[in-house]
Amino acid sequence: xxxxxxxxxxxxxxxxxxxxxxxxxxxxxxxxxxxxxxxxxxxxxxxxxxxxxxxxxxxxxxxxxxxxxxxxxxxxxxxxxx
Numbered sequence: 001x002x003x004x005x006x007x008x009x010x011x012x013x014x015x016x017x018x019x020x021x022x023x024x025x026x027x028x029x030x031x032x033x034x035x036x037x038x039x040x041x042x043x044x045x046x047x048x049x050x051x052x053x054x055x056x057x058x059x060x061x062x063x064x065x066x067x068x069x070x071x072x073x074x075x076x077x078x079x080x081x082x
Contacts, residue, residue: 017064026051029070036074048072 013019029051039046050073057064 017061025065029067030072033072035072037071039074046074049075 030048034047036046036048052071052073053064054069054071055063057069063069
């Protein structure tokens, strides 16, 4: 049975699962995939600076850690995404 946790978006990043482990995994992901996916789709090569989720995980720890659900954005593209 999958555990689904309802996230309090006002909680700290670490409390929402974006602590030390996430930071380490994010740096590794950025090294392997250096370009912003939105910028690249528009024909521009801009370094990615933010790791985000393609599908919001909404507390689903399996989806949160699924590398196939990760995507990379430049800071400006991430802001536009919201």
